[in-house]
Amino acid sequence: MEQRVFALLVHDKPFPIEPLRQALRDLQVDTYSVQSCKEARDLISQTHPHLVFTDVSVKDGSWADVVNLAEQAEAPLDVIVVGSSVDTKFYLSVIERGAFDFVLPPFELGGLGHVVRTAGLHVRDRRRAQTQPAIVH
Secondary structure, three states: OOOOOEEEEEOOOOOOHHHHHHHHHHOOOEEEEEOOHHHHHHHHHHHOOOEEEEEOEEOOEEHHHHHHHHHHOOOOOEEEEEOOOOOHHHHHHHHHOOOOEEEOOOOOHHHHHHHHHHHHHHHHHHHHHHHOOOOOO
């Protein structure tokens, strides 16, 4: 990727986000953490992160609220929900509601790196398309 990815981490407890933060550092992803949807909304508008990794629930909302924040953001970004157990129905719900992906610990660098690269490229393509003038025929 041509530039480093910036990821916002939304969580109010250390697990599973702290192991994720270390894995993202190993992948050279810059991170910043907030503990609520309100803080996430403020930081998204100020910093335009590429990715938001969110815990399933935080003190003032849930992953679905974070997806809604992403949909309202000025600059495109992708949300990746971080769970702590395998649940196929929940995974499908997360994807259907607009999250880019759903990840679980342990965070292996190969698999997590693929998710980060794919999502980062997806966001960059969407941002590039957003700045291109519309072609009228």
